[in-house]
Amino acid sequence: MTLRPPIFQRCRRVALGFLLGAGLALAGTAALADEYAEVQKLQQSGQTAAAMERADKYIAANPRDPQMRFIKSGLLSAQGKSAEAEELLVNLTRDYPELPEPWNNLAVLYASQGQLDKAEQALESSLRINPAYATALENLGDVRVRQAADAYRRARVVDARNARLAPKIDGLQRVLADSAK
Numbered sequence: 251m252t253l254r255p256p257i258f259q260r261c262r263r264v265a266l267g268f269l270l271g272a273g274l275a276l277a278g279t280a281a282l283a284d285e286y287a288e289v290q291k292l293q294q295s296g297q298t299a300a301a302m303e304r305a306d307k308y309i310a311a312n313p314r315d316p317q318m319r320f321i322k323s324g325l326l327s328a329q330g331k332s333a334e335a336e337e338l339l340v341n342l343t344r345d346y347p348e349l350p351e352p353w354n355n356l357a358v359l360y361a362s363q364g365q366l367d368k369a370e371q372a373l374e375s376s377l378r379i380n381p382a383y384a385t386a387l388e389n390l391g392d393v394r395v396r397q398a399a400d401a402y403r404r405a406r407v408v409d410a411r412n413a414r415l416a417p418k419i420d421g422l423q424r425v426l427a428d429s430a431k
Contacts, residue, residue, distance in 0.1 A: 289321055293328065301325055316346045323355060332359050343375070350376040354386045361393055366400070369393045395425055 285308055292301035305322045309315065319342055326335035336359050342352040353376035360369035370393050376386040399422040406415045 286317055286321060289318070289325075293325055298325065298329060302329075314345065316342055316349065320352065320355075323352075327355075327359060332363065335359060348379060350379040350383050350386060353379070354383070354389060357386070357389055357393070361389070361396070366393050366397050370397070392426075392429060395422055395429075398422055399426065 285304075289301050289305050289308070292298075292304060302322070302325050305318055305325060308318050309322065312318065319338055323335045323338040323342070326332075326338065336356065339352045339356045339359070342349065343356070346352070353372045357369040357372035357376065360366070360372060370390065373386050373390040373393060376383055377390065380386070399419060402415050402419045402422065405412065406419065409415075
């Protein structure tokens with residue numbers, strides 16, 4: 251069973267908001283803030299195509315802007331275009347290795363695809379950059395809980411008579427269910 255706690259979806263929005271705030275402080279112009287906000291406003295109102303068009307237009311004029319590229323990765327992810335979002339985030343990690351948020355969002359994508367080892371590695375990269383990044387720490391905890399649950403389930407397949415496994419699996423499933431709330 252593949253678990254996909256909504257915490258990863260919430261974390262993507264939190265990371266997006268954090269990077270947006272940091273980018274705005276560095277940008278220093280109302281025009282940039284307005285453009286970022288407008289794209290996000292379009293997305294939130296369900297006008298995803300218009301948001302993508304506006305983001306693409308902005309990126310064409312400012313191809314190295316990490317903020318809009320990050321926002322676009324969120325748009326792509328929301329549209330179910332995980333491969334494109336992943337490519338954009340990987341490029342952001344290469345172009346801006348000092349930013350932890352693209353690593354966190356890569357982990358979100360990997361975890362949603364059940365690639366927990368890759369998610370763990372991406373989160374560890376994020377935390378090397380910013381050890382106090384609470385969202386990445388929380389996501390790392392979620393990933394490790396899911397890895398533990400998977401290991402216990404595999405152990406039960408190998409040794410179905412092991413009575414110690416059932417309470418562990420049940421406990422972790424409760425933790426995962428609670429985090430989904």
